[in-house]
Amino acid sequence: MKVVVAPEHSFASGTRRIVTVAGRSIGVFRMGDRFYGVRNRCPHQGGPLCLGRVLGDAVAEVPGAAEVSESVLLLACPWHGWEYDLETGQSFMGGTEPGVRSYGVGLEPGGVLSAELHAARTERVPGPYLAETFDVFVEDQYVVLET
Amino acid sequence: MIGAVDLSAEDRTEGEPLVRLVDSDVHAQPMPATLMPYLSVDARRYLERYGRRTHNDMHAYPRARGAGTRLDAWPAQPGAPPGGDPELLRSQLLDEWGVDYAVLQVLNALDCYDPADIAVELPRAINDWLTQAWLEFDDRLRAAIVVPHEYAHLAVREIERRAPDPRFVAVLMPANAQELLGSERYWPIYEAASAHRLPIMFHTGGFIRNLGAGPPSYYIASHVNTSPAMQTQLVSMVASGLFQALTNVRIVVTECGVSWVTALRWAMDSAWELMGPDHPRLERRPSEYIHDHVWFTTQPVEEPAEPQHLLYAIEQAQLADRLLFATDYPHWDFDSPTQALPRAMDAKLRAAIMHGNALELFGLRPVRSQPSPLATP
Amino acid sequence: MDVLLPYLSDYWRQYLEGAMIGLHGLIDAYPPGAPTSASERARSFPAPAVPSGYPALRERVLDEADAELIVLNCLTALEAHRNPYYAAALATAVNDWVRDEFLSRDERLRASIALSIAVPDDAVAEIERRADDPRWVQVLLPVRSELPWGHPSHHAIFAAAERHGLAIGLHAWGRPGQAPTPNGFTSTYFEDYLANQAVAQSQLVSLVCEGVFERYPDLRVVLIECGFAWLAPLLWRFDKDWKGIWREVPWVKQLPSEYVYRHVRATTGPAHLPREPRAIRQLLETIDVGRLLAYASDYPHDHGGGLPRLLSELDNERRDAVLTTNAAALYNRARPDRSPDRDGVSAP
Numbered sequence: 091m092k093v094v095v096a097p098e099h100s101f102a103s104g105t106r107r108i109v110t111v112a113g114r115s116i117g118v119f120r121m122g123d124r125f126y127g128v129r130n131r132c133p134h135q136g137g138p139l140c141l142g143r144v145l146g147d148a149v150a151e152v153p154g155a156a157e158v159s160e161s162v163l164l165l166a167c168p169w170h171g172w173e174y175d176l177e178t179g180q181s182f183m184g185g186t187e188p189g190v191r192s193y194g195v196g197l198e199p200g201g202v203l204s205a206e207l208h209a210a211r212t213e214r215v216p217g218p219y220l221a222e223t224f225d226v227f228v229e230d231q232y233v234v235l236e237t
Numbered sequence: 238m239i240g241a242v243d244l245s246a247e248d249r250t251e252g253e254p255l256v257r258l259v260d261s262d263v264h265a266q267p268m269p270a271t272l273m274p275y276l277s278v279d280a281r282r283y284l285e286r287y288g289r290r291t292h293n294d295m296h297a298y299p300r301a302r303g304a305g306t307r308l309d310a311w312p313a314q315p316g317a318p319p320g321g322d323p324e325l326l327r328s329q330l331l332d333e334w335g336v337d338y339a340v341l342q343v344l345n346a347l348d349c350y351d352p353a354d355i356a357v358e359l360p361r362a363i364n365d366w367l368t369q370a371w372l373e374f375d376d377r378l379r380a381a382i383v384v385p386h387e388y389a390h391l392a393v394r395e396i397e398r399r400a401p402d403p404r405f406v407a408v409l410m411p412a413n414a415q416e417l418l419g420s421e422r423y424w425p426i427y428e429a430a431s432a433h434r435l436p437i438m439f440h441t442g443g444f445i446r447n448l449g450a451g452p453p454s455y456y457i458a459s460h461v462n463t464s465p466a467m468q469t470q471l472v473s474m475v476a477s478g479l480f481q482a483l484t485n486v487r488i489v490v491t492e493c494g495v496s497w498v499t500a501l502r503w504a505m506d507s508a509w510e511l512m513g514p515d516h517p518r519l520e521r522r523p524s525e526y527i528h529d530h531v532w533f534t535t536q537p538v539e540e541p542a543e544p545q546h547l548l549y550a551i552e553q554a555q556l557a558d559r560l561l562f563a564t565d566y567p568h569w570d571f572d573s574p575t576q577a578l579p580r581a582m583d584a585k586l587r588a589a590i591m592h593g594n595a596l597e598l599f600g601l602r603p604v605r606s607q608p609s610p611l612a613t614p
Numbered sequence: 615m616d617v618l619l620p621y622l623s624d625y626w627r628q629y630l631e632g633a634m635i636g637l638h639g640l641i642d643a644y645p646p647g648a649p650t651s652a653s654e655r656a657r658s659f660p661a662p663a664v665p666s667g668y669p670a671l672r673e674r675v676l677d678e679a680d681a682e683l684i685v686l687n688c689l690t691a692l693e694a695h696r697n698p699y700y701a702a703a704l705a706t707a708v709n710d711w712v713r714d715e716f717l718s719r720d721e722r723l724r725a726s727i728a729l730s731i732a733v734p735d736d737a738v739a740e741i742e743r744r745a746d747d748p749r750w751v752q753v754l755l756p757v758r759s760e761l762p763w764g765h766p767s768h769h770a771i772f773a774a775a776e777r778h779g780l781a782i783g784l785h786a787w788g789r790p791g792q793a794p795t796p797n798g799f800t801s802t803y804f805e806d807y808l809a810n811q812a813v814a815q816s817q818l819v820s821l822v823c824e825g826v827f828e829r830y831p832d833l834r835v836v837l838i839e840c841g842f843a844w845l846a847p848l849l850w851r852f853d854k855d856w857k858g859i860w861r862e863v864p865w866v867k868q869l870p871s872e873y874v875y876r877h878v879r880a881t882t883g884p885a886h887l888p889r890e891p892r893a894i895r896q897l898l899e900t901i902d903v904g905r906l907l908a909y910a911s912d913y914p915h916d917h918g919g920g921l922p923r924l925l926s927e928l929d930n931e932r933r934d935a936v937l938t939t940n941a942a943a944l945y946n947r948a949r950p951d952r953s954p955d956r957d958g959v960s961a962p
Contacts, residue, residue: 134576135571135572135573135576135577136573136575136576137307137309137571137573138309141308141309142308143302143308145861148861148864149864150825150864150865151865152825152828152829152865153766153824153825153828153829153863153865154766154865155865156864156865166302168302168303168307168308168309169307169308169309169569169571170569170570170571170857170858171301171302171569171857171858171859171861172857172858183856183857183869215868301858301859301861301862413796413797414797415798416797416798417795417797417798417799417800417805418797445796445797446793446796446797446798447796448792448793448794448795448796448797448798449758449792449793449794449795449796449809449812449813449816450757450758450759450762450763450796450813450816450817450820451759451760451761451762451765452761452762453762453816453819453820453823454762454764454765454820454823454824455823455862455863456859456862457823457855457856457859457860457862457863458762458816458819458820458823460855460859461819461848461851461852461855462796462815462816462819464815464847464848464851465796465811465812465813465815465816465848466795466796466797466812468811468812468815468844469794469795469796469797469800469805469808469809469812470795470797472800472804472805472808472809473795473800473805476800476801476802476804476805494847494851496846496847496850496851497844497847497848497851499843499847500841500843500844500847500886501844503843503886503887503888504808504811504841504843504844504884504886505808506886507884507886507887507917507918507920508804508807508808508886509804510918511649511650511916511917511918512648512649512650512803512804512807513804515649515803516802516803516804519804537851537854539847539850539851539854540850540854541846541850541900543899543900546846546850546899546900547850549896549899549900550847553888553893553896569858570855570858
C-alpha cells in the first residue's frame with residue numbers, strides 16, 4: 091500500500107513525521123535527500139522508537155579518543171536508548187544469539203542491503219534486534235511511504 | 238497478559254473491578270520553584286542563597302539521555318521536568334497502562350546532608366506537595382513518606398505526622414546514606430515505620446561515597462554498581478541484627494533489580510555456617526531473615542538472553558511472594574508492564590508480581606472503587 | 615618479619631624495627647582465630663597457619679598435593695602502606711624472599727609478583743625486575759582499591775603485565791584502612807568477609823567500562839578468592855545497560871559479558887553455593903564454569919564445602935578444565951593468540 095505523507099517541498103531535511111497506516115504507527119524521516127521509514131515500535135519493549143534521537147555512530151579506537159562518524163545513522167529508542175540503523179532497522183548490540191528474525195527489508199534502487207555490509211560500515215557485530223523498516227521515496231513531488 | 242488475583246465474594250462490591258496492576262515505583266518531580274511556597278521564609282532564603290549542600294553524585298555521572306528520563310515523558314509546559322505534570326503522568330502512565338495504584342517516590346531529599354533546620358523542612362514540604370498536588374489529584378496515587386533520615390528523631394516526627402493519611406503507604410529511605418543502613422542510628426525510623434505497618438522502601442541513590450572499589454568514571458558503571466552496593470547494604474542489615482530486633486519490620490529494595498539476590502543469599506548462608514555462632518545477632522540463617530523481611534521491586538528487571546534463567550533466580554531466592562512490579566516511570570530504564578517480564582512466567586506468579594504482593598504489602602484494597610478510564614488487556 | 619629483614623636496606627630495617635611493624639600478612643583479613651582463616655588441617659600444624667618457609671610449605675601442602683604447578687601468593691604487601699617508598703621496598707623484599715625461599719627450591723612452584731601501586735612507575739619497575747624469570751606468572755593486586763582498577767592511572771601496570779604475558783590477580787581483601795563497602799566501614803567480620811564479592815563486581819565493571827580489554831587485548835585477569843556465583847546476574851544487568859548507554863563508553867565495542875568470558879577468570883573459592891543439586895545445576899546453566907573457573911586450594915583458608923558439590927555436577931571435560939587446563943592457559947606466560955579462550959565461543 092502506498093500512502094502519501096507530505097509534499098516533498100514541505101518536508102525539511104532533519105525532520106520527521108509519524109503517520110498511521112492500517113493501524114500501524116510509522117515514522118518517516120528525511121535526512122538530506124534520503125527518506126527512511128521505520129515502525130514506531132521498538133522491538134525491545136515496544137517503546138515509541140520514532141520519537142528518539144537520530145545520531146551518527148560514535149567510534150573510539152582507544153579509550154577516550156571518541157569521534158562521531160556519519161557512516162551510519164542510528165535511531166535511538168527514547169526509552170532505553172537501544173539503537174537501530176535508520177536504513178535497515180538493524181541493531182548492533184553484539185552477541186551471536188540465534189533466532190534473528192528478519193523482516194522484508196525494503197529494496198533500494200541499486201541493490202540489497204545486508205547485515206554484513208552494515209557491520210563493515212560500523213565495525214560492529216549485528217545484533218538480534220531488528221526494527222521494521224519501510225520504503226520511502228519521492229513520486230511526482232510527493233513523499234510516499236510503501237508498506 | 239496481566240492476570241487477576243482470586244478474591245472471595247465478600248471482598249468486592251458488585252461491579253467493582255479487580256486490581257490488576259500496582260506500580261510500586263513512580264517518580265513525581267517538583268520543578269525548582271514548586272516547593273518554595275511550602276517552606277518557611279528562613280529556609281527559602283537559605284536555599285536561595287546557598288543551595289543544598291548535597292553530596293549525591295548526579296553531577297559526576299550525567300545520566301545517559303535526557304537527564305535520565307524517557308524522552309517522550311517531557312511535559313509541554315516549559316521548565317516542567319518528566320514527572321512534574323500530574324496530567325501527563327495520569328494519561329501516560331495510569332491511563333495508558335491501566336495502573337490501579339502507583340506509589341510515588343520523590344527523590345529530591347534522598348541525599349539528606351542538609352543542616353537540621355533545612356532537613357526538617359524540605360521533606361515536610363515534599364510531603365505537603367505530594368498530598369495537595371498528587372494524592373488529591375487522582376485516587377490511584379499513593380506515596381512514600383519522605384523523611385530527613387540522617388536526623389532520626391526528626392524523621393520519626395514526620396512519619397507520625399503523615400501516618401494517619403492512608404494514602405501514604407511506605408517510608409522512603411535511600412540505598413546510600415552516611416552510615417550503612419543496618420546502623421542503629423536509623424533504627425528509630427524503622428521502628429516508627431513498622432509501628433504504623435509502613436514498609437520502608439530503600440531507593441537507589443542518596444549520599445554516595447563510592448568507597449570499596451573507589452568511584453567509577455561513568456554513569457553506566459555507577460548504574461551497574463547499584464547492585465553490588467545494595468548487596469552490601471543487605472549484609473549490613475542482616476549483620477546488625479535489625480531483623481532480629483524489629484520482628485515486624487518490612488523493607489523494600491527499590492530500583493536495584495532482583496536476580497542478584499540468589500547468590501547473595503547463598504554467600505550469606507555459607508558465611509553464617511562458617512562463623513554464625515560467633516555473631517550473636519545472627520541467630521537465624523540469613524536467607525530466612527531476607528525472606529521474612531525483604532521485598533524487591535522488579536525494575537530494572539534483568540533480561541538474560543535465556544529468560545528461563547530469570548525464573549531460576551526468582552525460584553532459588555524464594556521471591557515469588559516478594560516481588561513488586563515497578564515501571565520507574567518516567568526514567569529511561571522504564572519497564573513496560575506488558576513486555577518486561579518473561580512470557581514464560583506462569584499466570585499465578587505474574588499476578589502476584591503485578592499486583593498481589595503489593596496489595597498485601599501496602600495494605601491496599603484489591604478492588605478499585607472507580608474503574609480506570611482505560612484498562613489495557 | 616625476621617625472614618624479610620635481610621632483604622631490606624639498613625634504613626628500612628631500622629624503620630621496621632623502630633616502629634615495631636609486625637608483618638602478619640593481612641591480619642585484618644585473616645584473624646588467626648577466625649574459622650575461615652585456617653582449615654582444621656592447617657590448624658593441626660604449629661602456628662602461623664600460613665607457611666613461612668619452604669619446609670613448612672612442603673610438609674603441609676606440597677607433599678599432599680596432587681598438583682603439577684602451585685601458584686604462591688604472598689599477601690604481605692597488600693597492606694599498601696601509605697609511605698610509597700616503604701611500600702615499594704617491602705614489595706621488592708617480599709619478592710626476593712619468595713624467590714629464594716620457595717621458587718628456587720621446587721620446580722613445581724610459581725608465584726605472583728607483589729607490588730606497591732602507590733607510584734605506578736615503581737610498580738612497573740618491579741614487574742620489569744621480575745619479568746625475565748619465568749617462575750613469576752602473575753601480578754598480585756588487592757581487589758580493594760581507592761580508584762577502581764580500570765581507571766587510566768593504573769594502565770601502566772596492565773601494559774607491563776600484558777607485555778610479559780603475566781596475569782593480573784585481584785585478590786580478596788587488601789587496603790585495610792579503606793572502607794570495604796561503597797557506603798562505609800563495616801563492624802563485623804561477617805560483613806567484611808562478604809564485602810569482597812561486591813568489590814570484585816565493581817572492579818569487573820570498571821575494567822570493562824574503561825576499555826582495559828580493548829587496550830590490552832592479551833590481558834588476563836583473575837579474581838582470586840572473590841567467589842563467582844554472583845557473576846551471571848551482574849552480566850545480565852551490565853549487558854542490558856550497555857545496550858542503552860554504550861555511547862558513554864564507545865570504546866566498549868562488544869557486550870560486556872563477551873569481554874569478561876574472554877579475559878577474566880575466577881578461582882574456585884569461596885564456593886558459596888546451595889546444597890540442592892538441582893539449584894547447582896541451574897546455576898551451571900547460567901555461567902560457563904568450564905571457561906571461568908581455575909582451581910585454587912586457597913591454603914590455608916577455609917570457606918566451607920561448596921566446591922565438591924560443584925565439581926560433582928560437572929562432566930569430565932569441564933572438571934578437567936576447572937582443575938587443570940584453565941589455570942595452565944592462564945599462567946603459561948606465553949603471549950597467547952588474540953583469544954586466550956579455548957574455543958572462542960561467546961558468552962551464554
